[in-house]
Amino acid sequence: MSQYPALRLRRTRASEWSRRMHAETVLTPANLIWPLFVTEGEGEEPIASLPGVSRWGLNGIADRAREARDLGIPCLALFPNTPRELRTDDGREALNPDNLMCRAIKTIKDAVPDIGVLTDVALDPYTAHGHDGIVDANGYVLNDETSAVLVDQALVQAEAGADIVAPSDMMDGRVGAIRAALEANGHVNVQIMAYAAKYASAFYGPFRDAVGSRGLLKGDKKTYQMDPANAEEALREVALDIAEGADSVMVKPGLPYLDIILRVKSEFQVPVFAYQVSGEYAMIEAAATAGAGEREALVLETLMAFRRAGCSGVLTYHAPLAAKLLAR
Numbered sequence: 001m002s003q004y005p006a007l008r009l010r011r012t013r014a015s016e017w018s019r020r021m022h023a024e025t026v027l028t029p030a031n032l033i034w035p036l037f038v039t040e041g042e043g044e045e046p047i048a049s050l051p052g053v054s055r056w057g058l059n060g061i062a063d064r065a066r067e068a069r070d071l072g073i074p075c076l077a078l079f080p081n082t083p084r085e086l087r088t089d090d091g092r093e094a095l096n097p098d099n100l101m102c103r104a105i106k107t108i109k110d111a112v113p114d115i116g117v118l119t120d121v122a123l124d125p126y127t128a129h130g131h132d133g134i135v136d137a138n139g140y141v142l143n144d145e146t147s148a149v150l151v152d153q154a155l156v157q158a159e160a161g162a163d164i165v166a167p168s169d170m171m172d173g174r175v176g177a178i179r180a181a182l183e184a185n186g187h188v189n190v191q192i193m194a195y196a197a198k199y200a201s202a203f204y205g206p207f208r209d210a211v212g213s214r215g216l217l218k219g220d221k222k223t224y225q226m227d228p229a230n231a232e233e234a235l236r237e238v239a240l241d242i243a244e245g246a247d248s249v250m251v252k253p254g255l256p257y258l259d260i261i262l263r264v265k266s267e268f269q270v271p272v273f274a275y276q277v278s279g280e281y282a283m284i285e286a287a288a289t290a291g292a293g294e295r296e297a298l299v300l301e302t303l304m305a306f307r308r309a310g311c312s313g314v315l316t317y318h319a320p321l322a323a324k325l326l327a328r
């Protein structure tokens with residue numbers, strides 16, 4: 001009896017109510033984190049390589065925060081486009097308590113006190129060479145020197161009101177160092193979401209346009225970000241970040257790395273997030289524009305795939321669209 005024709009897996013798929021009742025995974029706006037680009041001035045600056053995404057001045061950022069709240073999106077991720085003249089080899093603008101990032105955090109907290117603010121800890125929006133850290137004479141990104149600066153950067157962000165600091169730099173040991181500094185400075189409830197398995201990827205191009213680092217970047221990031229060939233190494237990275245005190249871990253990029261998400265979730269049972277990165281967003285937009293797929297369906301299917309693989313949530317530039325679709 002346990003086979004066809006008595007067993008028909010199509011039976012539960014035959015009607016909409018039944019499909020809904022048998023869904024193993026749910027996707028809600030609570031699973032979305034919306035990355036936002038911040039700029040000086042008050043205008044809206046469209047980003048050519050990210051159609052539909054803009055940099056916003058502080059007023060626009062406050063409006064986006066209200067929009068997110070109304071859509072049920074729980075958290076915003078912030079990325080500054082630092083004016084060129086403030087970018088230096090040591091990225092010291094990252095430590096300025098009045099920098100664009102800190103002003104954006106405060107703006108959001110004033111406009112919508114109850115929304116989560118996640119900040120990126122890395123130096124690339126502040127360095128003249130576009131790397132995430134301090135480089136030596138050969139252009140090599142120095143681990144321990146960089147980690148020391150990242151600790152101060154995370155503290156500056158926490159002081160400004162960040163709820164989650166998210167180191168995206170891939171230095172060794174920085175999660176433990178940041179956790180210790182947060183504890184020592186009274187920020188016991190500031191979370192760390194570690195970009196634990198971040199790959200040296202070809203999918204970050206539009207992001208680098210958005211934060212203004214593409215034209216500046218010398219070389220590539222392969223001496224610190226991971227080789228796409230590696231999966232076991234991702235598990236080691238995640239194990240270390242959890243041991244150092246990460247509250248949650250991230251896998252990045254997203255869709256090409258669903259296998260990593262699944263393995264991390266199965267192995268560690270910790271909150272896992274994915275970053276559906278700028279190049280993935282641009283790919284979906286290009287497919288939709290070319291008529292190769294239907295935008296809304298592509299967005300919801302890819303986001304559901306992250307949930308099915310084990311993600312608690314996804315950073316996605318499609319967050320407002322997805323939240324609107326999910327509200328229907």
Ligand SMILES: NCc1[nH]cc(CCC(=O)O)c1CC(=O)O
Nearest residue numbers: 122124168203204207277278279
């Ligand atoms: N610290 C850099 C950082 N933080 C988030 C992204 C990429 C996000 C995206 O492509 O959407 C990057 C780019 C990089 O590593 O060069």
Ligand SMILES: [Mg+2]
Nearest residue numbers: 170171172237
């Ligand atoms: Mg690591």
